Amino acid sequence: MTDDTIAAISTPTGEGGIAIVRVSGPSAFDVADAVFVSKRGRPSTFPSHTIHFGRIREKGNSVDQVMLSVMRAPRTYTTEDLIEINCHGGALTARTILSLCLAHGARLAEPGEFTKRAFLNGRLDLTQAEAVIDLIQAKTSRAHTAAVNALEGHLGRKLGEARDQLISIAAHIEAHIDFPEDDIDTGTRNQWLTGTRDVLAFLERLLATSAEGKILRHGLAITIIGRPNAGKSSLMNALLGEDRAIVTPIAGTTRDLIEEAANIRGIPIRLTDTAGIRKARGTIEELGIHRSHLSAQSSDLVLHVVDTSRPFTPADLRLTGLYTSKPAIQILSKCDLAPRLRLPPSFPRREQIPVSSTRGDGLENLRDRIEGIACAARHVTSEMDSFVNDRQADALRRGIKALTLCESRLTDESTPELVAQELRAGLDAIGEITGKTATEDILEKVFSTFCIGK
Numbered sequence: 001m002t003d004d005t006i007a008a009i010s011t012p013t014g015e016g017g018i019a020i021v022r023v024s025g026p027s028a029f030d031v032a033d034a035v036f037v038s039k040r041g042r043p044s045t046f047p048s049h050t051i052h053f054g055r056i057r058e059k060g061n062s063v064d065q066v067m068l069s070v071m072r073a074p075r076t077y078t079t080e081d082l083i084e085i086n087c088h089g090g091a092l093t094a095r096t097i098l099s100l101c102l103a104h105g106a107r108l109a110e111p112g113e114f115t116k117r118a119f120l121n122g123r124l125d126l127t128q129a130e131a132v133i134d135l136i137q138a139k140t141s142r143a144h145t146a147a148v149n150a151l152e153g154h155l156g157r158k159l160g161e162a163r164d165q166l167i168s169i170a171a172h173i174e175a176h177i178d179f180p181e182d183d184i185d186t187g188t189r190n191q192w193l194t195g196t197r198d199v200l201a202f203l204e205r206l207l208a209t210s211a212e213g214k215i216l217r218h219g220l221a222i223t224i225i226g227r228p229n230a231g232k233s234s235l236m237n238a239l240l241g242e243d244r245a246i247v248t249p250i251a252g253t254t255r256d257l258i259e260e261a262a263n264i265r266g267i268p269i270r271l272t273d274t275a276g277i278r279k280a281r282g283t284i285e286e287l288g289i290h291r292s293h294l295s296a297q298s299s300d301l302v303l304h305v306v307d308t309s310r311p312f313t314p315a316d317l318r319l320t321g322l323y324t325s326k327p328a329i330q331i332l333s334k335c336d337l338a339p340r341l342r343l344p345p346s347f348p349r350r351e352q353i354p355v356s357s358t359r360g361d362g363l364e365n366l367r368d369r370i371e372g373i374a375c376a377a378r379h380v381t382s383e384m385d386s387f388v389n390d391r392q393a394d395a396l397r398r399g400i401k402a403l404t405l406c407e408s409r410l411t412d413e414s415t416p417e418l419v420a421q422e423l424r425a426g427l428d429a430i431g432e433i434t435g436k437t438a439t440e441d442i443l444e445k446v447f448s449t450f451c452i453g454k
Ligand code: GDP
Pocket: 226, 227, 228, 229, 230, 231, 232, 233, 234, 235, 275, 333, 334, 335, 336, 337, 355, 356, 357, 358, 359
């Protein structure tokens, strides 16, 4: 348990109906007694898990009318004494109340410190703490469901089972190290091998979820390329539909590339339209191609829009060079018009989908394919309901490496000492994911990505 008391504003800045100031730690009730007044007495006399109307006072003057929630340890978010002051929103009120709390003995919380305390006090494991950020940042229902599952502890539980399995093998092996006169029979060795392989297979299935996890967290990046007037902007608008989001010009390339966020079948999408390039840069086609090239290289999928209502030009052939090593779909656009395009045999064909952005033909088909590409990993991992992040994937890779070595040492009849060594490395890697064996560096890295007040 920590002995200091922390405070922060837990709601975002800006104007809103209410803002919440949160105070956690052994002196939370002293702070509340000092700043809050009501007809019903002092917060330290209130029963746990109750909420009370009153005023925040500073030197006898009322700062705001508020609702105060009181929650006593250990049934709280941090497992410590916790109070929450629901005040009016806006720039000044919450800041004034926070300052008052700080003046009466609390200190300003670091980013993620409330959740960090929940972790350190054993209420959450590290996968659950990380799920809190995923939940806050989820942009689609699919990402949201995965985060809730992890927050419920599904991921941590499965890893805990794998860890227990390895611990029991390790215990057997240690026993053999302590009593070397007992020979290890083949049956025992095979049991260890089967157990290790079980865990190894599980870790590999879990690692396979990282591709979809990346997409759910950061969005699937799609770049639309094509000749001027091929129908790129129309396709982008048709795909965005009702989901049209904020237009954010990509830094440094103002107006050349337009990025918009969309939600296709629960998958967050970042669509980049290269349509502005020629229009903004006049005839400097080389520069345009270069920018398209960079965008195509950094995206997960390229949509090459080829106008079927015009005769073929070499420009389209050149554009295919932008995605030779990338997943790509060739959109045969304007399929509602009379076809005039004949692709030469030299044109490198990829999967093609005829689309009419004006009539809507082919759009559902395209959405199906985008979903298929985003969820390619899902078919192998249908038993998993949450997706590992980069940190977890990194630890999984180390765990897999150690257990693969352990497996080969078991088969090549190495000494139990050598087997035990790899097993321990595997255990450490799994423990790092749930936080059981996480170092201060790892915790620092995880919680620094949180905002203050969470
Ligand atoms: P961009 O320069 O590649 O972004 O092309 P635009 O999306 O601006 O489209 C160029 C022209 O083609 C516009 O006049 C559009 O209205 C037209 N257009 C785009 N898609 C279609 C389509 O599916 N069918 C028809 N008939 N016209 C289209």
